[in-house]
Amino acid sequence: MARILVIDDEASIRSAVEMILRYEGHAVVLAADGAEGLAQVRGDDALDAVLCDIKMPGMDGMEVLQGIHSLRPHLPVIMVSGHASISTAVSATREGAWDFIEKPLDRDRLLLALRNALSNRELGQATERLARAAMGRNEIVGTSPCIQALRSLIARVADSDARVLISGENGTGKELVAQNLHLLSQRRDRPFVDVNCAALPAELIENELFGHERGSYTGAEQRRAGKFELAHGGTLFLDEVADMPLPAQAKVLRVLEEGKLNRIGGEQTINLDCRVVAASNKDLPAAVAAGRFREDLYYRLAVVPIHVPPLRERGDDVIELFTRFLTHFAKRAQRSPPRPSVAACRWLVAQRWPGNVRELRNLAERTVLLCSGDSIGVEDFTAGKPVAEAPVEDVFSLDNFEAFKDSSEKQWLLRKLRENGWNIKHTAELLGMQRSNLYKKLEHHGIQPPR
16 A cells, blocks of 8 residues: 555545545545645655646646655656646656656556556665665775775765776775775666776686677687676776786777777677776886886776775774674674673784784684684684794894894794785785795795694
């Protein structure tokens, strides 16, 4: 059952429409003129749809329609007129009317228009609920000044089509920022397509982005749309864009400039309508200066630069994030979330968090699994880690400078490896070192991961 407002200056029309609607099980509210109708809309949040006459003394139906849309933009309004014309119907539609029907009213036509309007409203409400749920899952948590500024910037630029370049360390939440830009935009109901440029081999990235035609190369047995096409109407997220090979950069630049592309091996030009958001954990201006990234592409992408702060700069946000992660993982483990002690909270805030939010999330999951009590102490954060570690060598007792350098390097590498959970790949990236070079140093120093 729906609640319908009927606005018409003719009492006989109001009575006839009321009878039809009540017979269908709807609740009906009546108004004899436009001003009374607007007052009903203003004071009744339970209304589901409006039937409004166009020709009325005083405030006419078009003025009422504009007033309703300023008060309740998503409330469907069906316009009714006994002096119908194509231009009137077009004007009503342009002003936002859901439908337009003529007098004398046909019962079936009226009920069909109303049924469609109510179905569309239900769909819109369901979409809004899903969007709110998605925003909840992708909420940017924190009250620190830098996070409040980040949320404010996202809100200001989300509803434009301006390209955004997101920078920040690994694990800070760059993809989360991109998802928020999409969910807060008019494109929220269209696809969000992400591409990890670092994970794609150089020979495959163009195929992934632009697609191919059947027979364009050996093994291309079917036509395949690329990520640009799949993101039509929505958002394309180019993650780790600094790792894109230079030949692919040139082609992406051309697509951004022209707003169209050709699939590999194809002659058909495909027009594009997608917003491009890019992200990188590297210093792109430095990459431009070194010739590893095209300057013209950089400026095409960086219309609005957004920097995501590292976790160590977010103060007490660490505690709020950790608590939320605890609740999430405790629910999965079907137990009550343990509470961090004051000492544990101080420990959390004092850490450097080289792995940022991703590292904090891992710690929360590990703590839920290994902490047996209701309270978390500092000792619970080291549970499961090697208890005995080699003592730090007294460098001042060493005989020469080479021995000092060797010992210092060993202790430094051990510290960085422990901070990163003995993840060799991640540690090498943070240290700006080739993974093969790090392995050589570990072998030289006799460093082995804990078993």
